[in-house]
Amino acid sequence: MRELQAMLGVSRSVVSGLIAAGFVNPSRGRGNAYRFTFQDVVLLRTALQLRDARIPPRKIIMALSRLRDALPEALPLTGIRVSAVGSDVAVRTGPSQWDAVTGQFLLDFEVAQIKGDVVFLDAAPAQKNLAHQAQEWYDLGEQLRASDVNGAERAYTKAIALSPTPFYAAYVDLGALLCELEARGEDALNVFNEALAHFPDDAVLHFNRAIAYEELGRLEDAEQSYEHCLALDPSYADAHHNLAMLLERRGDAQGLVRHLSAYRRLTT
Numbered sequence: 001m002r003e004l005q006a007m008l009g010v011s012r013s014v015v016s017g018l019i020a021a022g023f024v025n026p027s028r029g030r031g032n033a034y035r036f037t038f039q040d041v042v043l044l045r046t047a048l049q050l051r052d053a054r055i056p057p058r059k060i061i062m063a064l065s066r067l068r069d070a071l072p073e074a075l076p077l078t079g080i081r082v083s084a085v086g087s088d089v090a091v092r093t094g095p096s097q098w099d100a101v102t103g104q105f106l107l108d109f110e111v112a113q114i115k116g117d118v119v120f121l122d123a124a125p126a127q128k129n130l131a132h133q134a135q136e137w138y139d140l141g142e143q144l145r146a147s148d149v150n151g152a153e154r155a156y157t158k159a160i161a162l163s164p165t166p167f168y169a170a171y172v173d174l175g176a177l178l179c180e181l182e183a184r185g186e187d188a189l190n191v192f193n194e195a196l197a198h199f200p201d202d203a204v205l206h207f208n209r210a211i212a213y214e215e216l217g218r219l220e221d222a223e224q225s226y227e228h229c230l231a232l233d234p235s236y237a238d239a240h241h242n243l244a245m246l247l248e249r250r251g252d253a254q255g256l257v258r259h260l261s262a263y264r265r266l267t268t
Contacts, residue, residue: 001033004034004147007041007147008045010048015044018044019034038144038151038155130162131163134159134160134162135159137158137159138155140155141153156173156177157174168198168202171191171199172195174191175212176188176208179211179215189209192205192209196209203230203236206225206228207225207242210223219249223243223247226239227243240259240262241259
């Protein structure tokens, strides 16, 4: 509950009220503490942002309750776009748009000016909104990283998929997240390789790929990636340090001294 409050920026009473209203049904963990899923977080954010768009509370409850009931149980609120339209809540699924309370379909010329997108979930949005939605998924990944690793991975992956241009930060953070997880080194390596196809001369990506290679025990590949990183940025102190430690493991005393000296020179 504490992590969710910080993530959403609201009080405990607000979250408790949304739970009591039936928006989500969190499970219970150790000490009877609430445990929220990735979809719970998204649904609660939807309710809060509809409120910020000045939709009446009663209408929010009616709209999202009806919406939840109309969607498959396995994928609640997936594949839709929810927007505040005037004082109403509109839902778009593919080419169709309908009123979330009445269920009535809306034609494009019947829709008032949208106050702002509330939340995007696994939709196929218009091209002009892709960058904005990619950023929203990335921000959600950042929020979930400390409390829901699987949710953060999904959010970063969605940001990369939606972004109309290669999303550098999402690649870096997704790869780093996977590197921290047991037995996910190969997945992290795939992320960094994909990122390097777009950003071949980025020292940070070569450094992170070297770490992934080390996790996989591919020390020769790791050494080459550290060297590539330093060729692009000779002042990259951490690369000197990691390479020095790697060369020590490989029995290269001369290389150890050279890169450790460079590291100390750069950090003193």
